[in-house]
Every structure is written in structure tokens, then in C-alpha cells.
Amino acid sequence: MDVSELRKNAKVELDGHPYVVTEFQFVKPGKGQGLYKCKLKNMITGAVLDRTWRSGERLEAANVDSRTMQYLFAGSDGFTFMDSATYEQVELSAELVGDDKYFLLDAPPPGSDQPIAYAVLFYNNRPVGLDVPSHVVMEVTECEPGVKGDTATNVTKGATIQTGLDVQVPLFIKQGEFIKIDTRSKSYVERVNIGK
Amino acid sequence: MNERPPLSTPQRVAVWDAALDATRQTLRGAGLREVLTPVRLSAVAVEPFIEPVAAPPGLLATSPELPMKRLLCRGAPSIFQIATCFRAGELGDHHREELHLCEWYRVGEDAPALRADVEHLVFVVFDAVAKALREPGLPMPPAPGDWDEVGMLDLVEQTLGLRLRGDEDAGALAAALEGATCEEARRDVSRLMADPLATVRDERLASSPRAHALAAWTAFFSAWCDACLDPWLRARVHRGVHVVDFPRALAALSAPDDARPVAHRFESHVHGRELANGYRELGDADEQRRRFEDVNALRASLDLPALPIDHDFLADLRSPGLPPCAGVALGLDRLVLLATGRTRLADVAIELGGLL
Structure with a gap:
């Protein structure tokens, strides 16, 4: 993608990691080259960094998407989820899930008849992140x-x-x-x- | 300063009405005639980083400069225009793809007369907008009381510890930058130029020393503006600043000085924001054509498409020729923004959405 497509929330790939643009500023002297000043967050580690691109530069869009999944069961070294739309199953490693394991329920929560919707982040079709509901x-x-x-x-x-x-x-x-x-x-x- | 809310639609109408009326009264009162020139053109001024919007079979004006100068060639007196212009890809808090330039030319006068015009117009529009807006409890931002005039290369020396003449070629500029004594500023400038002066190493520029110098100076200027000029301006937001005497390679469409290797180009800044750009106009058609070609060589090295050259404009420069004159373009959207104390053009623009 061209840097002129940069916006807040754009997802780009840097050094093999997916980043999301959290702050974005375009500056340009009238007859000079434009600068795209961005704060970016690593979508896997959460690490934050500043980068400035100059107009005309190109960068890689990150192939990331978030899928709504429900939790099925725990295995020996991971947690299995199912895509609520396609029924495709995927195992997330214990390391990736971390302490979020305490918030995984395979049955609808009390008072509801719907299973909890978890957002699993995929990068190049590989699961890289898990978002559990805030409560x-x-x-x-x-x-x-x-x-x-x-x-x-x-x-x-x-x-x-x-x-x-x-x-x-x-x-x-x-x-x-x-x-x-x-x-x-x-x-x-x-x-x-x-x-x- | 507290964050001020976006203007309501009636407020937007009121401040724009006041700003447009004050602008017209001021320039008409100074003896200038108002003109309207075509918005769709066969060619625009060839600039490295100002991208026109296509409007087949032509381009939308990025400024009304070339048509207005053709009027001057053909005998028009001092003129002004409030022109809607388009610059593709410029989108930010202080940039919009569709903008309004107030551009004017004084025949038989020089750049200092235009700087005085800019100072007067800024004062008048700030005053008119303050009266139109009337926000209880919110003091209106003051127009700059005093103005400073500073040479660009003097400011480079002050901020970078580097004395440049203004006619260095690409190699000399790169070597000089290595010797800048303000270490932190030098690092910032180099970082913003990425691989330092990467563009000037491009072999497509090697055959043209002029285009090579333009590439080097443009890369340096862009980085210096962000790393040095902007912080310097932010430290004196209550004064207006005219940056004058640009290096030869950055002359754009301005006339070179006879004695020193600088050009009669200036930029005016208010509240730390670039507001206007003016020239003692270049009348030499051959020099103007070479500059356009240099820009296209630089654009090629950056993988940007060449822009068409306005041969009708060059023909009028040759004959009947441009009378001695000076011209300036001032961003009206930014002037309204500053006068209302807002921080984003979207907070003051008259727009209904839905097009772009």
C-alpha cells in the first residue's frame, strides 16, 4: 500500500509483525515532502512504537482479520475454539491464551442461551491473539x-x-x-x- | 488553551462570510481587481510534491498561479482571486484536498509590499472573525502583534549550526550537512531524510546536476522544516514570521537575486503555521521551463509521473512577457482556522460530506 493510504486503525506489517496505527498525523511544508507521523501498536505483543514515513514510500498492509469464535475445550497444551460462522476449529497455544484461560467458558454464561463470543485475531491465517469480553x-x-x-x-x-x-x-x-x-x-x- | 468545540453550521457560515468580506474589502481597497480563472486546466505549475487531481481531459487547479500570470502578461493590472483548488492526497488536521487560496499579484511592486499585505490581511480577518463569532467566555486568539523577517539560510545556521550559501550542489550540501554543529538537530534531519540523501543517489538524477541539486535541497528542506523550523516557530507563536531568501534550488517560480545565490521567495507563518507563500515573479521563460523539467526529473526518480508543462504559459512569458510583479498565495482555510482558535480544518470548513 502507498503511505497516503495510512489512516488511524490501518493495519501494516513491519519487520514481520502486524501493527495497528493508533495515532496519525500528516504534516507537509507547502512545497516540501509530506510526512506521515504514526504511533503504532504491535497487534501481538502490544508494544508501541513511533514511525514516520515520507510521501511516496510504500509499505506492506498486514493481512490480519478478527474472527468471532466460541470456546470448546482445553487440550494438553492448548485451547480449542470454533469459528461461529464456519465451524472451523483452531487450537490456541497455552502461551498465547495466558491468563485469559480463566475467562474461557464452553457453555453459555448463566442467564444467557448464547455461548460467549471470543475474538480471535489471525495474522496470515495463523491465530496470534485472543480478545475476551471485558466482563x-x-x-x-x-x-x-x-x-x-x-x-x-x-x-x-x-x-x-x-x-x-x-x-x-x-x-x-x-x-x-x-x-x-x-x-x-x-x-x-x-x-x-x-x-x- | 482549552480545546474549543467544532463550529456549528451557523457559526461556520458567519465566520466564512466575515472572512471573505474582509478579504475582498482589503484587497479591493488596496486597488486590486478581483478575477476568476478556469479551475480545469491543461497543466498546472510543476511541483515535486503537489499532486493535481485529474479532471479529463485536464487537471483541476492546484493554484490559480499560471492563469493569473497569463492575465498579467496580457495587460491585466494588479489582481486578486479567491480560488478553490485541489491537491490530491493532502489530508490531515491542517490539510484538505479541496482548499481555498487567496492569491494576489501587484504589478510594478516587489515582495516586501506583499508581506505588508499579508500582515494587514491577517489582522483584518482575525478582527472580522472575532466579531462574527462572539463566543462568551472564550477569549479570541489574538492576531500576531509583530512580525519578524528572517532569512531561511540564517535560520538554518541558527537551528543546525551550519552556514550554507544557497547554491551548493547535491554533493556539497550532503558534505555540509555532515558538518552541522548542532548534533541533535543534525541527527533529526538525517533521520527524516531516511537513508541520508537517498534520493540524490538515484542514477536517474545523475545526468542533471540541477535536478540533482533540487532533489537534495528538497529532501533537506522537508526534513529541516519538521525537525528545526516547526519547533522554532512554535516557540514564538505570538509573532508572525516571514521566512525569506530561499536557496536557488528552492526558488520554485520566483526570481533569483542578482547578487546573492538566493531567490526572492518567502513563506509567512502565523501561530506556528505556514499560511502564505510569495515571490518576486520569475519572468524568464527559458529558466522557468528548465525548472519545470528539473522537477519532472526529480519526480521520475521518486517514481512519480511527469506532469504536463504549460507551454501556453511559457509562450506568454516570452511574449508579451510578464511585467515586473510580485505575487502571493494565502491559505484562507488555515487563516479562518487560526482566527477561530480551532485546531482542525474539519472544525471550521463548510462541507456537507458525501463527495469524497
Whole structure:
């Protein structure tokens, strides 16, 4: 692609890695060469860098696409997902999934009849990234009993959710209840009442 | 300064009406006549990095310069025009593919008269826009109180620690740049030129020392503007600045000085933004043709298509010939932008969307 096609959110390939343009500025002295000043984010590692291109230069568009998938099962060294549109299956390595493994549910979340939609990023048709929803609802499978009469705020206790993640929850949360978790911070957001 | 919101449609209409009226009153009051020249042309001024938009069988004007100079050749008095122009691929906070130039020519006068015009016009339009806009609680941005005039090569020396004469060839310019004493600025300029002076090593330029020098100076100027000139201007945003006396290779369509190896070209900057570009006009048809050909040689080395040369314009330069005159083009969109205190042309432009 020509540099003049650069825009915010354009995806380009640099040194064999896909990058997304996060900030974009075009500057040009009236009779001089235009400069395209970009901040770019590595779509795999998240690393950020600055690059300036001059008008007339060419660069590679990155062959990346994001597919909506549902989670099927864990294997010995990876996690298998299925494309919700084509039913094609793909295994993501444990390394790639990382701590997001705590937010993988193979069944529809409580209160819903649809499986959770995960966004899997493909680069040259190879899975390179996983985006989990910003919040998920999980069951508390283990937690210490609450202490009666303690009404002070900001007092928490340890709990474990169904996928094995340990989180701090308010004292009033009981085993078997459902809570909403922020997947970025891996922290408790609120109690969710599920009509059973 | 607080971020100001985009103008509403009634505000856009009010400020453009005020700016256009003030511009016309100012230039008519100075004795200039308003003209309209064709927007679709068979050829435009051949520039390295100004790309015309095709409008078969011609091109849309990138500026009204050549048709207005042909009028002057044929006996027109001092004239001005508010012209809609097109420059392909220029798209950013301060660039739009469709722009409005106020361009004017004074017959029998020289560039300093135009710089005085620019200063006056900027003041008048700032005042008119402030009156039209009236934003309670938001002080309007002030027009520059004072203006400085500084030679481009003096500014190069000040920012880079490098004294250039203005007539260095490509090799001499590259060698001189190595010796710049402001190390950080030199690194920034070199980095922006990528492989330093890569363009000048292109063999397609080797046969033409003039085109070779144009390529080297253009690459240097583009990088220096970003690395040195812009920060220098941002440090004095409350003053207007005329950068004058460009090196010979960057003369574009301006007349060379008789004594020094510089050209009578200037650029005017307001609030750190380039606003206008003016010349003592070049009347030498052969020199003008060579410059257009040099630009096309540079464009070929950059894999850009050659632009058609306006032979009718060159013929009029030969006979009847261009009277001694000076001309300047000022970006009206940017002037309105600065006068409203906004930061993006999209916040002040009159546009309805849907075309591009």
C-alpha cells in the first residue's frame, strides 16, 4: 500500500509483525515532502512504537482479520475454539491464551442461551491473539464464610471462581452465587442475581 | 488553551462570510481587481510534491498561479482571486484536498509590499472573525502583534549550526550537512531524510546536476522544516514570521537575486503555521521551463509521473512577457482556522460530506 493510504486503525506489517496505527498525523511544508507521523501498536505483543514515513514510500498492509469464535475445550497444551460462522476449529497455544484461560467458558454464561463470543485475531491465517469480553459472569465455587456484623466497606475476602481464578470479593458474597469479573484487572465488579 | 468545540453550521457560515468580506474589502481597497480563472486546466505549475487531481481531459487547479500570470502578461493590472483548488492526497488536521487560496499579484511592486499585505490581511480577518463569532467566555486568539523577517539560510545556521550559501550542489550540501554543529538537530534531519540523501543517489538524477541539486535541497528542506523550523516557530507563536531568501534550488517560480545565490521567495507563518507563500515573479521563460523539467526529473526518480508543462504559459512569458510583479498565495482555510482558535480544518470548513 502507498503511505497516503495510512489512516488511524490501518493495519501494516513491519519487520514481520502486524501493527495497528493508533495515532496519525500528516504534516507537509507547502512545497516540501509530506510526512506521515504514526504511533503504532504491535497487534501481538502490544508494544508501541513511533514511525514516520515520507510521501511516496510504500509499505506492506498486514493481512490480519478478527474472527468471532466460541470456546470448546482445553487440550494438553492448548485451547480449542470454533469459528461461529464456519465451524472451523483452531487450537490456541497455552502461551498465547495466558491468563485469559480463566475467562474461557464452553457453555453459555448463566442467564444467557448464547455461548460467549471470543475474538480471535489471525495474522496470515495463523491465530496470534485472543480478545475476551471485558466482563464475564462466573460462579463462585469456593469462598470463606462472611463475618457477621462486619459492615465496614472495603473489607474483602478470598474466593475462587469456577475456572480456578482467585479473586477478592465483598464479605456478603456466598459460595454458589454469580459475580461479574473485569477481565482486564481480573477483579470483582458486582454480584449478579441469576433467576434459577 | 482549552480545546474549543467544532463550529456549528451557523457559526461556520458567519465566520466564512466575515472572512471573505474582509478579504475582498482589503484587497479591493488596496486597488486590486478581483478575477476568476478556469479551475480545469491543461497543466498546472510543476511541483515535486503537489499532486493535481485529474479532471479529463485536464487537471483541476492546484493554484490559480499560471492563469493569473497569463492575465498579467496580457495587460491585466494588479489582481486578486479567491480560488478553490485541489491537491490530491493532502489530508490531515491542517490539510484538505479541496482548499481555498487567496492569491494576489501587484504589478510594478516587489515582495516586501506583499508581506505588508499579508500582515494587514491577517489582522483584518482575525478582527472580522472575532466579531462574527462572539463566543462568551472564550477569549479570541489574538492576531500576531509583530512580525519578524528572517532569512531561511540564517535560520538554518541558527537551528543546525551550519552556514550554507544557497547554491551548493547535491554533493556539497550532503558534505555540509555532515558538518552541522548542532548534533541533535543534525541527527533529526538525517533521520527524516531516511537513508541520508537517498534520493540524490538515484542514477536517474545523475545526468542533471540541477535536478540533482533540487532533489537534495528538497529532501533537506522537508526534513529541516519538521525537525528545526516547526519547533522554532512554535516557540514564538505570538509573532508572525516571514521566512525569506530561499536557496536557488528552492526558488520554485520566483526570481533569483542578482547578487546573492538566493531567490526572492518567502513563506509567512502565523501561530506556528505556514499560511502564505510569495515571490518576486520569475519572468524568464527559458529558466522557468528548465525548472519545470528539473522537477519532472526529480519526480521520475521518486517514481512519480511527469506532469504536463504549460507551454501556453511559457509562450506568454516570452511574449508579451510578464511585467515586473510580485505575487502571493494565502491559505484562507488555515487563516479562518487560526482566527477561530480551532485546531482542525474539519472544525471550521463548510462541507456537507458525501463527495469524497
